[in-house]
Amino acid sequence: MSNPRALVHTLHTHWDTVELLVRLSREFAVLTDEQVRAGIARVAPQLDAEAQGAVLRALVNADILQPLPRSDDLQLNAYVLEFVRGLTREHELGLAAVLQARVAAIREATETLNEGMRQADMDRLRGAANTLAQLFRQISLQLDQDRHALFELAEHAKSADASAPISQRYRRVLEAYDQYVEPMNQMMDSGPEGTFYRYLEDAERALDLAGERLTIRGALYSHRLQVRQVAQQAKELRRFGRLVAQQCADTLLPLREELRQHNALTAAIGLLLGQVRKRGLRRALQPHAAGATLPLWRNERGFRLQVGDDVRAVMAAARHYQPASVAFPQDEPAQAGPPLEHVDEVGIRERLARSLPVDSLLDWLKTHYPHLTDATLLRLFHDLQHEPRWSIEAADGSGHTDLKTIRILHHPHRVSAAA
Numbered sequence: 001m002s003n004p005r006a007l008v009h010t011l012h013t014h015w016d017t018v019e020l021l022v023r024l025s026r027e028f029a030v031l032t033d034e035q036v037r038a039g040i041a042r043v044a045p046q047l048d049a050e051a052q053g054a055v056l057r058a059l060v061n062a063d064i065l066q067p068l069p070r071s072d073d074l075q076l077n078a079y080v081l082e083f084v085r086g087l088t089r090e091h092e093l094g095l096a097a098v099l100q101a102r103v104a105a106i107r108e109a110t111e112t113l114n115e116g117m118r119q120a121d122m123d124r125l126r127g128a129a130n131t132l133a134q135l136f137r138q139i140s141l142q143l144d145q146d147r148h149a150l151f152e153l154a155e156h157a158k159s160a161d162a163s164a165p166i167s168q169r170y171r172r173v174l175e176a177y178d179q180y181v182e183p184m185n186q187m188m189d190s191g192p193e194g195t196f197y198r199y200l201e202d203a204e205r206a207l208d209l210a211g212e213r214l215t216i217r218g219a220l221y222s223h224r225l226q227v228r229q230v231a232q233q234a235k236e237l238r239r240f241g242r243l244v245a246q247q248c249a250d251t252l253l254p255l256r257e258e259l260r261q262h263n264a265l266t267a268a269i270g271l272l273l274g275q276v277r278k279r280g281l282r283r284a285l286q287p288h289a290a291g292a293t294l295p296l297w298r299n300e301r302g303f304r305l306q307v308g309d310d311v312r313a314v315m316a317a318a319r320h321y322q323p324a325s326v327a328f329p330q331d332e333p334a335q336a337g338p339p340l341e342h343v344d345e346v347g348i349r350e351r352l353a354r355s356l357p358v359d360s361l362l363d364w365l366k367t368h369y370p371h372l373t374d375a376t377l378l379r380l381f382h383d384l385q386h387e388p389r390w391s392i393e394a395a396d397g398s399g400h401t402d403l404k405t406i407r408i409l410h411h412p413h414r415v416s417a418a419a
Contacts, residue, residue, distance in 0.1 A: 002063030002077070010062035011080065014055060016043045018064060021076060022084045030073045036065065086145065099146075100187055102139050103196050109135060110203045117210050125210060126223060129230045132203055136233040143244045150176060154251045173255050181248050200238050207231035341376055348380065349387075352415065360412035361385060361392070362401050374403040384415075391418045 011018055020039045021031065028035065033056070040052045047055070059065045065074045109131040116124035153172055187196045211227045276285075307315075351368065358364045362381050369377065385392050394411040401408045 007062045007064060007077075007080070010058055010064060014059060014064075017055065017059070018076075018080065018084060019088060021065075022081060022088065025076055025081060030068065030071075030075050031065075032073055036074060086141075099139065099142055099184065100195070102135055102142070103187060103199055106132065106135055106199045106203050107195075110199070110206050113203075113206050113210060117206075117213060122219070122223065126226065129207070129210075129227055132207070133230045133233060136230070136237050140237055140240055143241060146180065147244045147247060150181070150248050150251060154255060173252055176252065181252055184245060184248070196241055197238060200234055200241075204231055204234040204238075207234060341372060343372065343376060343380070345380070345383075349384070352384065353390075356390070357414065357416040359414050360399070360401075361415050362408060362410065363412070364415075366401060366403060374406055377403060378408075385413055389418055391416045 017040050020043055021036065024031065024035065024039060036056055036059075037049075037052050040047065040055050044051075044055075056065075060067065060074070064077055064080050066077055067074055109128050113125060113128035113132070116122070116128055153176055189197075207227055207230055211224055211231065214224045214227060348365075348369070352358065352364070355364065361384060362377070365372075365377050365380055365384075369380075372380075384390075393414045393416075395414065396411070398409060398411050401410065
């Protein structure tokens with residue numbers, strides 16, 4: 001017997017793998033060891049063979065996967081399969097007979113409820129109310145699961161390969177409509193032959209009457225609350241059943257009609273091709289021939305194509321079109337920039353070394369190199385004042401030096417030989 005805590009913990013740890021195996025179980029009722037390992041590798045590709053085997057053993061030890069007798073194959077635990085399918089909306093379509101049996105059980109529980117009220121048997125009344133609550137919950141759950149199963153059938157049919165025959169694509173849809181939707185519609189018919197609404201109305205009426213009588217008798221509040229809650233479940237189930245039946249019919253009926261229309265179209269085309277084969281194309285398509293009035297596939301509609309005035313104007317302009325001559329622009333002469341200056345920085349440094357000490361470096365540069373531009377003189381001034389081989393000191397007082405275009409206000413830098 002499996003440990004519930006270990007099962008839930010393993011299910012939480014390897015949820016992605018279990019979910020993949022549950023989807024795989026829709027195609028294979030029994031899984032082989034290779035299929036399970038392939039599923040584990042698909043979910044966790046970073047695991048090696050040993051780690052995959054550890055995951056497989058954990059699933060088997062937790063009783064999520066159960067080994068089959070006389071075989072090495074595995075199957076999913078039925079409780080785990082039902083639980084995961086319910087959470088992931090992967091349920092198979094249920095049986096209409098099961099739903100009908102549960103609806104019929106509502107009538108028996110309602111009779112037990114009425115009998116308990118007549119005999120003033122509180123235990124019997126509460127037991128019948130509990131039975132009705134369980135039936136309502138089971139029917140609501142089955143309707144919700146069947147609705148999602150039908151939606152999935154329709155999605156698979158619509159997304160199937162278009163090259164496959166339409167009868168093969170919609171085979172499961174037709175089977176679901178004939179075996180489930182049609183019996184459910186008959187059961188939920190509001191007429192005298194329908195049992196769903198009639199039994200629910202009887203149960204709802206009996207529950208309301210039981211609530212009133214319990215109030216008159218001064219029964220316990222918990223008993224009255226229980227009956228009132230079950231009555232509310234009955235009202236909600238009536239609404240939900242009508243909604244599910246309408247959604248299922250709206251989903252499957254267009255596909256069913258499409259298949260029927262396709263069958264009629266195929267019959268008409270086959271009839272025409274037979275006449276063409278026997279009588280020839282000209283005689284088969286003559287107006288007085290029997291094949292002139294063909295259903296569904298032929299539509300006679302006369303039309304006339306006429307050119308609008310705007311198109312005429314465009315066409316007339318295009319006929320007399322003359323390309324306009326466009327003069328290409330000439331390249332503009334490049335603007336002459338300032339002339340490049342040749343500066344012998346090595347000679348300047350040697351001359352400065354011979355002239356040491358110098359009281360003002362900028363004035364010395366202006367005096368000995370007056371032909372240089374102001375920008376060049378300032379660049380040389382900044383480069384020379386950072387020379388490590390000389391001792392440069394800035395004076396405390398400030399002075400100004402007039403260059404060619406600008407006046408420099410600065411502290412004269414004294415240059416002397418380094419100690």
